[in-house]
Amino acid sequence: MSAPPGGPRRRLDEDRRRAQIITAAVEVLDEVGYGAATLTRIADCAAVSKGLIWHYFTGKDDLMTAVAESTLTTLTDGIADGLDRTAPVPDVLRSALRGAADLSRTHRKELNALYRIVHNLHGPDGTPKMTLAFYETTYQAQENLFRRGQVEGSLRDFDTRVMAVTYQGAVDMMLGYLNEHPETEPRAYADALADLLLNGIERS
Amino acid sequence: MSAPPGGPRRRLDEDRRRAQIITAAVEVLDEVGYGAATLTRIADCAAVSKGLIWHYFTGKDDLMTAVAESTLTTLTDGIADGLDRTAPVPDVLRSALRGAADLSRTHRKELNALYRIVHNLHGPDGTPKMTLAFYETTYQAQENLFRRGQVEGSLRDFDTRVMAVTYQGAVDMMLGYLNEHPETEPRAYADALADLLLNGIERS
DNA sequence: AGATTTATTGACCGTATGGTCAATAGAGGG
DNA sequence: CCCTCTATTGACCATACGGTCAATAAATCT
Numbered sequence: 001m002s003a004p005p006g007g008p009r010r011r012l013d014e015d016r017r018r019a020q021i022i023t024a025a026v027e028v029l030d031e032v033g034y035g036a037a038t039l040t041r042i043a044d045c046a047a048v049s050k051g052l053i054w055h056y057f058t059g060k061d062d063l064m065t066a067v068a069e070s071t072l073t074t075l076t077d078g079i080a081d082g083l084d085r086t087a088p089v090p091d092v093l094r095s096a097l098r099g100a101a102d103l104s105r106t107h108r109k110e111l112n113a114l115y116r117i118v119h120n121l122h123g124p125d126g127t128p129k130m131t132l133a134f135y136e137t138t139y140q141a142q143e144n145l146f147r148r149g150q151v152e153g154s155l156r157d158f159d160t161r162v163m164a165v166t167y168q169g170a171v172d173m174m175l176g177y178l179n180e181h182p183e184t185e186p187r188a189y190a191d192a193l194a195d196l197l198l199n200g201i202e203r204s
Numbered sequence: 205m206s207a208p209p210g211g212p213r214r215r216l217d218e219d220r221r222r223a224q225i226i227t228a229a230v231e232v233l234d235e236v237g238y239g240a241a242t243l244t245r246i247a248d249c250a251a252v253s254k255g256l257i258w259h260y261f262t263g264k265d266d267l268m269t270a271v272a273e274s275t276l277t278t279l280t281d282g283i284a285d286g287l288d289r290t291a292p293v294p295d296v297l298r299s300a301l302r303g304a305a306d307l308s309r310t311h312r313k314e315l316n317a318l319y320r321i322v323h324n325l326h327g328p329d330g331t332p333k334m335t336l337a338f339y340e341t342t343y344q345a346q347e348n349l350f351r352r353g354q355v356e357g358s359l360r361d362f363d364t365r366v367m368a369v370t371y372q373g374a375v376d377m378m379l380g381y382l383n384e385h386p387e388t389e390p391r392a393y394a395d396a397l398a399d400l401l402l403n404g405i406e407r408s
Numbered sequence: 409a410g411a412t413t414t415a416t417t418g419a420c421c422g423t424a425t426g427g428t429c430a431a432t433a434g435a436g437g438g
Numbered sequence: 439c440c441c442t443c444t445a446t447t448g449a450c451c452a453t454a455c456g457g458t459c460a461a462t463a464a465a466t467c468t
Contacts, residue, residue, distance in 0.1 A: 017445085033330030035239075038425065049447050051428085060426065119323040126237035132384060158403075159396040165381050166374045166400060173373030180336060192363040196370060199362075200404030221415085242455065253417050255458085264456065 018056050018066075021046050025067045029113035034120035039063075061121065061129075068117045068130060071110045078103055089149030090202060094194045100171050101190035104178035111175055139164045146201070155201050163201065170197065222260050222270075225250050229271045233317035238324035243267075265325065265333075272321045272334060275314045282307055293353030294406060298398045304375050305394035308382035315379055343368040350405070360407045367405060374401065 024046035028037045039060060043050040057063040079099040085092060103111060121129045142164035149155035174193060178186055228250035232241045243264060247254040261267040283303040289296060307315060325333045346368035353359035378397060382390055 031330060033326045033332075035324070035326060036330055039427090040425080050426095051448075052446055054427070055445070120239070122237040122239060126235060126240055128237075131380075158400060162393060162396040163400055165377050166397060169373035169377030170370045172377075173369045176335075177369050189366060192366040193370060196362060196367055196404045198404075200400045200402075243457090244455080254456095255418075256416055258457070259415070 017048075017052075021048065021053060021056060021063070022067050022070050024048075025063060026071060026109055026113040029067070029116050030109040034116040037116075064117050064121050065129075068114055068121070071114045071117075074110055075103060075107060075114065078107060089145060089152065089154050090198055092145065093198065094191075097171070097174075097190040097194050097197075098187060101174060101178065101186035104175050104186055108179065112179065115176075135168060138168060142167055149201075158201055167197065221252075221256075225252065225257060225260060225267070226271050226274050228252075229267060230275065230313055230317040233271070233320050234313040238320040241320075268321050268325050269333075272318055272325070275318045275321075278314055279307060279311060279318065282311060293349055293356065293358050294402055296349065297402065298395075301375070301378075301394040301398050301401075302391060305378060305382065305390035308379050308390055312383065315383065319380075339372060342372060346371055353405075358407060359405050362405055371401065 021042065025037070025042050028042050028045050032041065039053055040050055042063075043053060053063065057066060079096060081099075083092065083095050083099060087095075118128075118130050118134065123129050139161070143160040146155060146158075146160040146163055150157060150160075170193060174189055178184055178189060225246065229241070229246050232246050232249050236245065243257055244254055246267075247257060257267065261270060283300060285303075287296065287299050287303060291299070322332075322334050322338065327333050343365070347364040350359060350362075350364040350367055354361060354364075374397060378393060382388055382393060
């Protein structure tokens with residue numbers, strides 16, 4: 001009766017297609033938010049049929065997880081570049097904050113998409129799926145950095161765990177704020193924040 | 205054919221019913237998250253028929269907004285109590301942090317529910333509905349407090365806007381952390397955080 | 409007691425979504 | 439040149455959700 005299912009227009013390399021779909025997902029997530037980021041919309045944005053998504057991902061959750069992982073890698077790499085981890089700890093922190101602030105301009109969509117996934121992807125029980133283990137890794141990395149500073153004498157004594165959590169919150173808020181206030185200069189914010197945080201922990 | 209729609213079992217005062225539904229919504233939001241917080245579930249939890257919800261609210265968004273407002277009032281009142289705003293600024297900050305930390309034990313569900321709504325209630329375009337105006341109010345209140353401290357000489361000079369945003373982030377993270385790590389002593393965290401933040405801004 | 413109001417119900421509807429699948433066509437191997 | 443493999447498609451499905459509404463009975467009014 002109806003037209004038979006058409007074959008492919010163009011065949012593409014597997015990895016490329018995956019990346020293409022993920023990119024489209026980032027775009028859509030950034031534009032309409034998580035709830036409205038329907039698979040139909042994503043497929044449309046990727047100029048691909050909806051059915052194809054299940055050829056590359058096992059479902060929506062799987063796709064979103066993949067997007068989150070991919071995006072997170074991109075972002076952390078973005079910060080890691082041009083960061084000399086062997087420098088004095090205060091300098092590392094300043095650079096890291098600047099790097100993060102820059103992301104708000106160079107990777108706006110990715111930040112937005114990741115933010116949305118993290119805050120929306122729940123397990124069946126309602127437990128957030130990413131947040132916990134997600135942050136725990138960076139907490140420990142930060143704590144190591146702080147402890148190094150304390151050992152080296154550049155930082156005074158303080159609760160490294162609380163500081164790591166606070167630092168993460170400060171960065172998150174900075175990114176959110178820069179996103180909502182495009183008129184704010186990222187570097188200026190980053191430097192002001194560095195002053196605040198370092199004043200609290202630097203050995204005077 | 206089918207049983208006719210039954211009348212009410214028990215009539216209840218209007219305000220009570222509203223409150224009852226809102227309470228149920230908080231419960232459900234806390235338990236299963238925003239996406240799974242369906243009106244059917246909320247109605248069940250409130251031991252009320254689904255249709256009744258539209259008698260008190262114009263729709264899901266309206267209900268969620270009402271829940272957010274109600275919850276926010278409860279929480280801010282909870283902090284405001286036992287807070288002497290005329291005290292020296294550093295003392296006010298310490299008290300406020302303790303008050304906030306205490307909420308993680310006394311108002312766990314409310315915090316969770318509010319968090320979920322704030323991060324999930326979008327407008328039709330995907331724009332978050334609450335976040336912006338929501339935070340802006342508290343930013344200004346915080347900035348006023350910081351400026352008072354600067355005028356009075358208890359705080360050094362710093363960017364009050366960046367500090368307000370950072371402070372808010374620190375509190376949010378603290379609440380999230382305390383929620384996910386019940387073994388952590390709220391007061392201890394609050395005090396450690398106060399030390400960190402005040403060290404960064406207090407005039408030494 | 410009768411009339412009126414309205415809080416409450418359960419059945420119903422339209423829709424949009426995540427997900428399935430047989431059919432298809434292009435690429436590549438023999 | 440055929441045969442196999444598989445990336446790709448469009449039609450289809452089940453479902454669950456937000457939302458509507460006529461019917462009903464408890465309260466209230468007169």
